[in-house]
Amino acid sequence: MRQTAYSLRDVRYVYPDSPAGFALDLAALRVESGEILALVGPNGAGKTTLLMILAFLIKPAQGRLEFFDETAWADERRTLLARRQSVLVTHHPYLFKGTIFDNIAFGLKVRGVPEPQWRSRARRALDLVELGGWDAKTAAGLSAGQAQRAALARAIALEPKALLLDEPTANIEAGLALRIEAVIREISRESGATVVFSSHNFSQASRLADGILYLSEGKRVPFSHENCFSGTAGSDGRQGWIEPRPGARIVFPGRAGGHVTCVINPADIELFGADEPGAVADGPNVFGGRVTRLETTEADSALVRVSGDLTFRVTLPLREVESRGISLSRRVLIKFKPEDVEIIGSEPPEKPHV
Amino acid sequence: MIVRELLLAIGVSLKTSGLAALVASLLAVPAALYLAGRDFRGKRAILLINQTWMAAPTVVIGLFFYFLLSRSGPLGRFGLLYSQAAMTIGQIFLILPLITGFSYTALRQVDRRARLTALALGASRRQASWVVLREAKFALLVAVLAGFARAVSEVGIAMMLGGNIRNVTRNITTAIALETAKGEFTNGVILGAILLVITLGINILVQVGFRSKD
Numbered sequence: 367m368r369q370t371a372y373s374l375r376d377v378r379y380v381y382p383d384s385p386a387g388f389a390l391d392l393a394a395l396r397v398e399s400g401e402i403l404a405l406v407g408p409n410g411a412g413k414t415t416l417l418m419i420l421a422f423l424i425k426p427a428q429g430r431l432e433f434f435d436e437t438a439w440a441d442e443r444r445t446l447l448a449r450r451q452s453v454l455v456t457h458h459p460y461l462f463k464g465t466i467f468d469n470i471a472f473g474l475k476v477r478g479v480p481e482p483q484w485r486s487r488a489r490r491a492l493d494l495v496e497l498g499g500w501d502a503k504t505a506a507g508l509s510a511g512q513a514q515r516a517a518l519a520r521a522i523a524l525e526p527k528a529l530l531l532d533e534p535t536a537n538i539e540a541g542l543a544l545r546i547e548a549v550i551r552e553i554s555r556e557s558g559a560t561v562v563f564s565s566h567n568f569s570q571a572s573r574l575a576d577g578i579l580y581l582s583e584g585k586r587v588p589f590s591h592e593n594c595f596s597g598t599a600g601s602d603g604r605q606g607w608i609e610p611r612p613g614a615r616i617v618f619p620g621r622a623g624g625h626v627t628c629v630i631n632p633a634d635i636e637l638f639g640a641d642e643p644g645a646v647a648d649g650p651n652v653f654g655g656r657v658t659r660l661e662t663t664e665a666d667s668a669l670v671r672v673s674g675d676l677t678f679r680v681t682l683p684l685r686e687v688e689s690r691g692i693s694l695s696r697r698v699l700i701k702f703k704p705e706d707v708e709i710i711g712s713e714p715p716e717k718p719h720v
Numbered sequence: 721m722i723v724r725e726l727l728l729a730i731g732v733s734l735k736t737s738g739l740a741a742l743v744a745s746l747l748a749v750p751a752a753l754y755l756a757g758r759d760f761r762g763k764r765a766i767l768l769i770n771q772t773w774m775a776a777p778t779v780v781i782g783l784f785f786y787f788l789l790s791r792s793g794p795l796g797r798f799g800l801l802y803s804q805a806a807m808t809i810g811q812i813f814l815i816l817p818l819i820t821g822f823s824y825t826a827l828r829q830v831d832r833r834a835r836l837t838a839l840a841l842g843a844s845r846r847q848a849s850w851v852v853l854r855e856a857k858f859a860l861l862v863a864v865l866a867g868f869a870r871a872v873s874e875v876g877i878a879m880m881l882g883g884n885i886r887n888v889t890r891n892i893t894t895a896i897a898l899e900t901a902k903g904e905f906t907n908g909v910i911l912g913a914i915l916l917v918i919t920l921g922i923n924i925l926v927q928v929g930f931r932s933k934d
Contacts, residue, residue: 421840450842460833463855472851473841524842 369434369682371528371560372397372420379428390421397562399434399527402554405564406573407581408592408632409667409681411452413564414457417530420497420562421454422645434527450477452528457536459517466492467518470611473524488626491523492516494549497503510537518546522553529553530561534687544597547574569708570628592679593635596627605650608631614675617650618707626709634706637670639690640697652701653678657694660687668692672700725887726895730914733872733891736804736882738812741868744819745810748867750861752823754848757835769823773817778876785810786880804885810877815867822866825850828857861930869919871926892918 373397381388391413398404405413418424419431422438422445431438438448453473462469464471470488479487485501492498495515508516514537521529534550535543551574554561565571580587597608599622606618608626618628640654655674662668668687670680688711692698755763759902780802787793787810789801800806838848855862882889884898892915899907 382725423836423839446844449839453842454840456833456837456840458833460831460837462834462837472838472843476841476843476847590840663836 369399370396370403370432370561371399371434373432373435374419375430377419377426377431379424379426380547381415384608388584389681390419392416392566395579395586397560399560400554400558402563402575403548403560404560404575404578405581406566406568406571406578408566408669409589410583411581412584413581414532414612415584417454417532417562418566421452421530422526423454450524450529451526453515453521453524454514454530455517455521455532455534457512458510459531461516461520465502466497466519469516469522470501470520471616477524487523487525488519491696492513492521494522495519496545507581509538511542514538515542515546517652518549522549526556526559528560528562533565533689534563535567536564542706543570550574564632566633567708574642574689592632593630594627595629595676596625599623599626611659611675614653616707617677617704618709620707622660628707628709630678630702630707632669632679635678635680635700635702637672637680637682637686637690637692637693638699639700640699642690642694646699646701649701650704652699653695654699657692657696657698660692660694672698697720726888727910728887729780729890729892729895730918732804732882732889733893733915734805734918736807736878736891737811737868737871739834740821740871741797741864742814743808744812744816744867744923745864748816748863749853752820752827753853755820755824756827756830757852767821768823770821771872772818774821776814778814778874779880781810781814781879782880785813785877788800789881797801799855801881802885802889806881807889808879811871811874814874814877815870818870819863819867823856823860824872826856826863830855844934856929861926865923865926868922872919873915874909918921 370563372395374392377392377395379390380506388410388589396424398508400559405416407413408591416426417428417620422433433448433452436444436448454677462472467488469677470491471484474484474487489498490691492500495518497512497519500516505513505516514534518534519676531550535546542618550561550563553559563574585633595610595616597610599608601621602621603616603621606622606626608628616628646652653674653676655672655678657670659671659672660668662684667681668684668685670682670687670692671682672678678712680700686692725916732903755766784872785806786801788795789806790796791799791801799810835848835852838851843851873893875897878884878889878891880898882891882894882896884890890898892911896908896911899905899911
């Protein structure tokens with residue numbers, strides 16, 4: 367019989383010193399053992415917070431959280447046991463000083479795994495993430511992508527029941543990202559581990575996950591509406607398109623038939639002032655509109671809503687907003703590459719996850 | 721000065737100040753770990769007091785403990801005044817704020833993700849604290865060595881609480897003060913050089929020992 371890995375009911379978490387009063391609020395969530403669940407949503411949607419809760423690193427202020435039918439927060443011993451079964455790899459992983467092997471050995475040591483096994487487990491995990499033979503390298507010299515893979519290996523070596531990954535391929539080049547996705551699938555299949563990962567990338571989420579949980583502003587939403595368009599696909603054999611509104615054509619590479627739904631990552635969209643010298647009004651996927659909303663989302667980025675024939679959300683660095691004089695009701699052009707249009711299905715994607 | 725006396729004075733210096741550095745570190749490092757790990761009301765006040773205390777002259781601390789330990793003082797019945805124990809106690813209080821302050825700075829500079837990562841990998845709270853200490857070990861070592869250096873080089877406390885008793889509480893610095901007062905400047909200079917060489921040697925030994933383990 368399939369067990370339930372996580373069961374959450376009315377779970378709520380409020381950041382103590384969040385000025386905006388951000389809170390995560392989930393009425394219900396069940397993750398079956400062995401399932402791969404994707405968390406999808408914009409920055410600040412609560413994906414990381416939820417992963418921290420699932421990793422027992424922060425305690426929900428309210429609600430029930432069961433991990434394999436145990437109330438993990440009941441006492442300190444059980445919390446520790448639950449934490450040892452659910453390992454989180456953070457978005458910008460931290461590697462301890464010392465070698466990669468030292469990093470991997472740490473988790474094995476605190477679990478009381480006998481020392482003779484450390485080498486072989488480290489080697490297996492490093493092979494999986496294509497860092498074979500890197501045991502003795504020091505953590506200090508790694509690139510962001512290598513560090514992320516080392517951190518993934520460090521978690522894999524612990525053979526947890528639940529593997530929690532915050533943006534697992536964010537710092538990794540495209541080719542290797544696919545390899546990491548394959549690794550995640552392999553681990554899930556071979557060890558039966560439950561995997562929960564967050565992603566900005568709809569197509570990654572739908573490729574990899576059995577279910578998708580859409581989050582927005584700390585709440586589950588039926589589907590993330592950010593730059594999501596659908597329509598009946600047309601094609602000239604070389605590229606395809608949909609016209610969500612007559613004359614407003616979104617072009618993507620390749621052919622697709624039927625009713626197509628696609629999304630464009632707000633970070634992939636370029637924004638120009640309409641009268642800016644470099645602004646090009648022709649070419650595919652160029653849309654005009656006015657800025658109808660402008661807000662800062664994180665420390666260094668802004669979310670701009672551009673309303674024209676179609677409404678787009680664009681995120682861009684705050685300094686560009688200033689340097690380009692982007693302001694409310696200003697006429698602007700937006701542009702994105704056909705390759706950045708992600709087709710997420712010819713049907714509305716997964717049913718909301720329960 | 722005879723060689724035997726000289727060796728005894730060096731021994732007193734190393735023993736009292738080494739012990740003071742050890743005890744002060746055992747108190748200061750956990751305190752710094754606590755302070756570095758959380759924010760609470762009154763923390764700024766604690767840090768400010770610590771900062772001020774760091775600047776306390778040795779003779780003021782000497783005076784304070786002289787009052788406490790002298791026969792008619794509150795702790796007089798233990799008969800500690802003019803003993804090596806009294807010197808050590810005074811030096812502990814001299815270097816406690818110094819080691820706390822340095823350790824606090826060292827631990828604040830450890831990436832905040834270190835602790836979280838340790839917990840995420842299944843460490844208990846205690847093990848996670850060890851990780852934070854380990855990540856800062858060189859800076860903590862500097863804090864402890866600075867504390868020892870301050871203790872071994874001070875003269876006010878050793879003089880007031882130790883009393884500069886020959887072969888008992890006379891250490892290198894009080895010996896220097898005495899030799900200078902006697903007009904034996906050459907002896908003073910030699911003792912000063914010995915003090916510096918000892919400090920240098922300890923620094924080298926500890927640093928080499930730490931590095932080779934890494």
